[in-house]
Amino acid sequence: MAVKTVLNAVNDALRTALRHDERVVILGEDVGKTGGVFRATDGLQAEFGEARVFDTPLAEGGIIGVAIGMALNGLKPVPEIQFLDFIYPAFDQIVNEAAKFRYRSGGEYPCPLVIRSPAGGGIKGGHYHSQSSEAYFAHTPGLKVVMPSTPHDVKGLLLASIEDPDPVLFLEPKRIYHKKFTEEVPEGFYTVPIGKARTHREGDDVTLVAWGAMVHVCLEAAEKASERGVSCEVLDLRTIVPLDVESVLAAAKKTGRVVIVHEAPRTAGFGAEISAIIAERAIEWMEAPIARVAGFDTPFPYTLEHVYLPDAGRVLAAIDHVMGY
Amino acid sequence: MASEVLSILTADGRVSPSAVPDLDDGRLREMYRLMVLTRAFDDRGMNLQRQGRIGFYVPSRGEEGLQIGCAFALGKDDWIFPSYRIPGLAIARGASLETMLHQVYGTGRDACSGRQMPCHYSLRPQNFVSISSPIGTRIPQAVGAALAMRYRGERSIAIAFFGDGGTSSDGFHLGLNFGAVYDAPVVFFCQNNQWAISVPIEKQTRSETIAIKATAYGIPGVRVDGNDVLAVYAATKAAADRAREGLGPTLIEALTFRMGPHSSSDDPTRYRPKEKVAEWEKDDPLRRFQVFLARRKLWDEEFEKTCVEEAKEAISAAVTAVEKAPPPAPETMFEGVFETPPAELALQRDALIRLSASGQLTGRDDGYFPL
Ligand SMILES: Cc1ncc(C[n+]2csc(CCOP(=O)(O)OP(=O)(O)O)c2C)c(N)n1
Numbered sequence: 246m247a248v249k250t251v252l253n254a255v256n257d258a259l260r261t262a263l264r265h266d267e268r269v270v271i272l273g274e275d276v277g278k279t280g281g282v283f284r285a286t287d288g289l290q291a292e293f294g295e296a297r298v299f300d301t302p303l304a305e306g307g308i309i310g311v312a313i314g315m316a317l318n319g320l321k322p323v324p325e326i327q328f329l330d331f332i333y334p335a336f337d338q339i340v341n342e343a344a345k346f347r348y349r350s351g352g353e354y355p356c357p358l359v360i361r362s363p364a365g366g367g368i369k370g371g372h373y374h375s376q377s378s379e380a381y382f383a384h385t386p387g388l389k390v391v392m393p394s395t396p397h398d399v400k401g402l403l404l405a406s407i408e409d410p411d412p413v414l415f416l417e418p419k420r421i422y423h424k425k426f427t428e429e430v431p432e433g434f435y436t437v438p439i440g441k442a443r444t445h446r447e448g449d450d451v452t453l454v455a456w457g458a459m460v461h462v463c464l465e466a467a468e469k470a471s472e473r474g475v476s477c478e479v480l481d482l483r484t485i486v487p488l489d490v491e492s493v494l495a496a497a498k499k500t501g502r503v504v505i506v507h508e509a510p511r512t513a514g515f516g517a518e519i520s521a522i523i524a525e526r527a528i529e530w531m532e533a534p535i536a537r538v539a540g541f542d543t544p545f546p547y548t549l550e551h552v553y554l555p556d557a558g559r560v561l562a563a564i565d566h567v568m569g570y
Numbered sequence: 571m572a573s574e575v576l577s578i579l580t581a582d583g584r585v586s587p588s589a590v591p592d593l594d595d596g597r598l599r600e601m602y603r604l605m606v607l608t609r610a611f612d613d614r615g616m617n618l619q620r621q622g623r624i625g626f627y628v629p630s631r632g633e634e635g636l637q638i639g640c641a642f643a644l645g646k647d648d649w650i651f652p653s654y655r656i657p658g659l660a661i662a663r664g665a666s667l668e669t670m671l672h673q674v675y676g677t678g679r680d681a682c683s684g685r686q687m688p689c690h691y692s693l694r695p696q697n698f699v700s701i702s703s704p705i706g707t708r709i710p711q712a713v714g715a716a717l718a719m720r721y722r723g724e725r726s727i728a729i730a731f732f733g734d735g736g737t738s739s740d741g742f743h744l745g746l747n748f749g750a751v752y753d754a755p756v757v758f759f760c761q762n763n764q765w766a767i768s769v770p771i772e773k774q775t776r777s778e779t780i781a782i783k784a785t786a787y788g789i790p791g792v793r794v795d796g797n798d799v800l801a802v803y804a805a806t807k808a809a810a811d812r813a814r815e816g817l818g819p820t821l822i823e824a825l826t827f828r829m830g831p832h833s834s835s836d837d838p839t840r841y842r843p844k845e846k847v848a849e850w851e852k853d854d855p856l857r858r859f860q861v862f863l864a865r866r867k868l869w870d871e872e873f874e875k876t877c878v879e880e881a882k883e884a885i886s887a888a889v890t891a892v893e894k895a896p897p898p899a900p901e902t903m904f905e906g907v908f909e910t911p912p913a914e915l916a917l918q919r920d921a922l923i924r925l926s927a928s929g930q931l932t933g934r935d936d937g938y939f940p941l
């Protein structure tokens with residue numbers, strides 16, 4: 246076991262996968278010699294060679310289109326999209342191609358690829374280096390969407406994604422790439438199952454549901470709430486599609502009060518889906534309306550980033566609201 | 571031929587008089603002054619970032635010649651669809667240093683209230699269209715703006731700037747094809763600085779040149795020495811004139827070199843040899859022009875000193891003024907999403923203001939940009 250950051254865990258998972266399975270290849274802008282702009286692929290080209298870890302021309306549609314072809318024909322590509330904000334030129338390839346290949350070919354052409362991309366805000370990146378657009382992709386049947394929040398889960402889920410027979414969009418909350426969130430990570434190969442949520446903190450009064458970097462904001466809010474005598478359960482979805490509905494419903498029923506927290510704009514964010522599922526299947530357990538704390542319905546701002554992003558204060562206000570109902 | 575490179579300025583400053591564009595002495599000196607100002611602005615931008623006074627900066631060091639050459643070749647009513655690496659073009663078109671720096675600092679007095687990252691200017695008075703980060707998107711947009719000009723019978727044109735990396739993007743191919751099909755009054759200007767972050771041009775394309783790509787779209791492609799301010803002026807003027815005459819688009823490939831890092835967060839020593847940089851430094855666009863001006867008795871140490879000192883003073887004065895400006899108020903974040911804010915957004919704004927007033931917000935302004 247070694248203590249690792251989220252970023253080290255990504256690098257470790259990729260190295261492990263390259264060693265473990267010779268079908269794995271990595272492609273993307275700047276992933277080669279310089280090891281990616283965040284250094285997620287640092288040292289991989291030197292270790293595994295240019296045939297397995299290579300730079301691409303600047304065209305996301307090309308990166309994903311080529312990766313799809315590789316996946317159809319026996320490789321396990323792990324393309325990187327430098328920032329999630331730049332994935333849109335590849336939207337067609339992902340939504341109309343990768344996600345539908347298995348279905349439209351009656352299973353003749355499965356498309357197992359893992360698209361990695363740093364996502365979300367918190368690095369002062371303005372409109373185009375901050376978006377948390379998981380909801381667009383969650384709306385696409387045939388595509389799995391994973392967004393873990395700790396080094397241990399990042400490594401295990403990335404390896405599970407690479408093992409998965411279907412296309413996975415693997416979102417890395419870049420705000421927690423670095424030191425603040427280190428954790429012991431097992432050596433070598435292990436997986437964390439896709440589609441299973443994780444309870445980070447047990448509680449009886451309010452259930453906080455989050456994924457990615459917002460899990461840590463919820464943990465901070467839960468700590469503060471406990472000082473006021475309110476006990477919070479913190480559920481980390483880890484996977485958005487397929488959603489661990491069972492865990493969501495169990496956690497919701499346990500406390501009867503739910504606050505869902507995400508960075509993405511509130512309208513049609515994935516929180517709406519969770520809220521709807523709880524309303525449909527557990528409304529009689531609810532002691533208060535389901536609350537959402539989310540990014541605002543504006544493009545992601547630069548100077549006011551720290552005001553835009555949900556913080557522990559906003560989560561606490563929502564906790565107060567559901568407690569006071 | 572798409573492989574010849576138009577060049578006017580030579581290393582020793584000896585230039586055949588017939589090749590020199592028709593620019594009077596005053597204009598030539600003004601070009602030089604603006605190149606010095608551009609470099610000083612970039613140097614200061616990088617310093618401010620190093621000192622932690624701004625979060626991020628994109629330097630254009632090494633590309634001053636092409637910026638000022640273009641600035642003089644284009645008209646006031648022409649529309650610029652800029653790259654993030656042409657601050658000098660904005661300054662040369664009359665954007666004030668304070669305006670530029672309010673954007674870089676993201677102050678409350680920035681035209682868009684600090685909504686965008688540094689170096690993503692939007693300067694309507696200069697017809698300098700708001701910059702976005704995604705590469706290539708602006709190229710077909712320039713075609714559309716140009717078609718609007720033609721539709722109204724105007725003589726102006728549009729020009730799109732993008733890098734060598736940008737020529738791989740969808741936008742490049744869309745723009746060239748649409749522009750060509752409609753004979754749009756547009757110029758496509760590629761700043762071929764040899765690198766797209768860490769990816770060298772050899773890994774970006776197998777085409778022998780970028781200019782040659784124009785041939786496939788049925789439009790002319792020209793190569794020009796991008797460190798030669800006069801050659802860039804001549805090539806851009808010719809392409810713009812052609813567009814104005816209704817003869818359609820031109821692709822210009824300006825050969826230059828990114829002398830600095832990709833941005834304040836990049837470390838180019840990880841991926842490119844120092845010798846390559848040193849080689850291009852000898853070809854500094856400022857020095858090339860200086861030698862030429864000196865031969866014509868338009869440059870001396872005295873003029874150099876004046877240019878440098880005036881630039882530094884003007885920038886310092888602007889920095890001082892801008893650093894006094896307050897940050898944008900939280901409610902400005904909700905403005906301008908639509909012309910009229912939807913009721914739901916107004917509710918979100920009001921809730922935030924209530925929380926902020928009661929001191930309940932805990933978010934810290936500690937984001938750090940790693941790229
Ligand atoms: C669509 C898209 N993908 C990736 C990026 C990230 N990125 C920013 S600049 C850059 C390289 C651009 O190189 P080039 O076009 O040559 O312009 P230069 O920076 O050299 O001026 C990349 C990959 C982006 N901004 N947009």
Ligand SMILES: [Mg+2]
Nearest residue numbers: 733734765766
């Ligand atoms: Mg370039």
